[in-house]
Amino acid sequence: MEREKKGEVILGITASIAAYKGLEVVRLLRKEGYDVKVILTPDAKQFVSPLVAGVLSNNEVYSEFFVPQTVPIHVKLTDADLVLVAPASYDFINKVAAGIADNVLLATVATTRAPVVLAPAMEERLWENKVLQENIRKLSEVMGYKIIEPEEGELASGKIGKGRMRNPEEIVRFVKEILDKKSLAGRTIVVTAGPTREYIDAVRFISNPASGKMGYTIAEEVRDRGGHVILVSGPTGLEKPIGVETVQVESTEEMLNAVIENLEKGTALIMCAAPTDFRPVKRYEKKFKKDVKFEPKFEPTPDVLEITRKRYPDKIMVGFALETEFMVWNGVEKLKKKGLDMIVVNNPKTFGRDDIEAIIVDRELEIWDIGRTSKRKLGKIIVDKVENFLFFDEN
Numbered sequence: 001m002e003r004e005k006k007g008e009v010i011l012g013i014t015a016s017i018a019a020y021k022g023l024e025v026v027r028l029l030r031k032e033g034y035d036v037k038v039i040l041t042p043d044a045k046q047f048v049s050p051l052v053a054g055v056l057s058n059n060e061v062y063s064e065f066f067v068p069q070t071v072p073i074h075v076k077l078t079d080a081d082l083v084l085v086a087p088a089s090y091d092f093i094n095k096v097a098a099g100i101a102d103n104v105l106l107a108t109v110a111t112t113r114a115p116v117v118l119a120p121a122m123e124e125r126l127w128e129n130k131v132l133q134e135n136i137r138k139l140s141e142v143m144g145y146k147i148i149e150p151e152e153g154e155l156a157s158g159k160i161g162k163g164r165m166r167n168p169e170e171i172v173r174f175v176k177e178i179l180d181k182k183s184l185a186g187r188t189i190v191v192t193a194g195p196t197r198e199y200i201d202a203v204r205f206i207s208n209p210a211s212g213k214m215g216y217t218i219a220e221e222v223r224d225r226g227g228h229v230i231l232v233s234g235p236t237g238l239e240k241p242i243g244v245e246t247v248q249v250e251s252t253e254e255m256l257n258a259v260i261e262n263l264e265k266g267t268a269l270i271m272c273a274a275p276t277d278f279r280p281v282k283r284y285e286k287k288f289k290k291d292v293k294f295e296p297k298f299e300p301t302p303d304v305l306e307i308t309r310k311r312y313p314d315k316i317m318v319g320f321a322l323e324t325e326f327m328v329w330n331g332v333e334k335l336k337k338k339g340l341d342m343i344v345v346n347n348p349k350t351f352g353r354d355d356i357e358a359i360i361v362d363r364e365l366e367i368w369d370i371g372r373t374s375k376r377k378l379g380k381i382i383v384d385k386v387e388n389f390l391f392f393d394e395n
């Protein structure tokens with residue numbers, strides 16, 4: 001399990017006289033409990049040293065694009081929760097708006113799906129430059145970037161005017177507000193995770209290799225957005241997430257009962273567990289001896305999603321489907337058959353890993369091929385979609 005963190009912030013520092021204040025931003029973000037990774041533009045190294053940024057952030061500092069690497073840095077850094085550029089120079093803002101990506105910071109901003117916050121710092125004439133103003137508007141309207149407008153004050157030139165970067169305390173407060181946004185406050189969401197076990201005799205069972213990692217990650221994501229999570233978990237080797245109500249179950253029938261009981265209080269079910277689809281017709285109380293002729297017969301276990309959907313026709317329901325072939329086709333069939341709002345189709349390669357290859361199909365039959373991504377990132381995508389369903393169904 002990943003260490004409990006408040007969130008990961010990438011802080012870009014550009015070549016402005018205000019770059020030294022960027023170091024104070026690093027310090028304050030860390031004080032707030034965020035994991036901070038600093039990217040310096042190559043020119044920013046004329047203003048602050050990578051050594052100081054590294055010590056203050058307690059992380060590697062990124063600056064050079066073309067260094068030996070297995071995964072390109074801007075791709076490696078895409079899991080951050082927020083990208084902040086403070087200070088953001090005139091040159092940097094215009095390059096971002098033009099789609100230029102010829103340094104690590106520009107490429108990271110272009111690649112990320114996390115919220116991007118820019119805190120400009122420059123002389124007043126640069127701030128008032130029409131090209132810059134047009135680009136600021138474009139980045140804010142088209143890309144949804146948040147701009148922390150500079151304030152009036154004494155500038156590097158000694159003149160008084162608008163262009164001074166906001167103070168680090170204000171910038172960190174702004175970032176905190178975005179990251180601490182509790183979009184699921186007041187909601188109860190039931191998440192299932194892990195495999196189930198169906199016992200044949202006193203000690204032997206059939207099951208599958210599901211690790212529970214995906215479901216636990218989703219539970220943490222819902223919790224981090226302020227939601228009340230009831231995690232119905234089959235047997236996994238994972239620690240119970242802090243701040244999540246966990247209900248431990250073993251068999252598919254127990255999982256079904258726990259889901260039905262707890263979804264009464266909930267608005268949505270994210271059924272990430274991999275229940276064992278078959279169980280022995282009879283469970284023997286004792287342990288079979290090796291020499292006993294032993295031919296167990298199996299029957300299907302109850303279908304948790306199908307039964308739960310019939311019981312709660314109006315709640316949001318997300319299912320997972322593990323398929324070895326015809327991923328989209330099988331996913332669509334399952335979505336329709338069980339009346340789901342969304343289905344996440346994946347393959348057995350995902351068992352036990354931290355990454356996953358997935359295709360998402362929603363109730364409008366829109367298909368997203370997510371490709372290979374971390375379970376953490378997929379968790380965010382799934383919870384974003386659930387939030388959308390909740391919003392649209394209520395409005």
Ligand SMILES: Cc1cc2nc3c(=O)[nH]c(=O)nc-3n(C[C@H](O)[C@H](O)[C@H](O)COP(=O)(O)O)c2cc1C
Nearest residue numbers: 014015016017018041043044089090091092121122
């Ligand atoms: C002493 C000095 C101070 C500067 N301060 C700023 C500034 O506050 N804002 C700005 O936009 N550019 C400033 N510049 C210009 C940038 O450093 C220059 O445009 C640089 O190429 C920007 O690189 P970057 O955007 O890749 O970090 C300054 C340059 C110098 C020499």
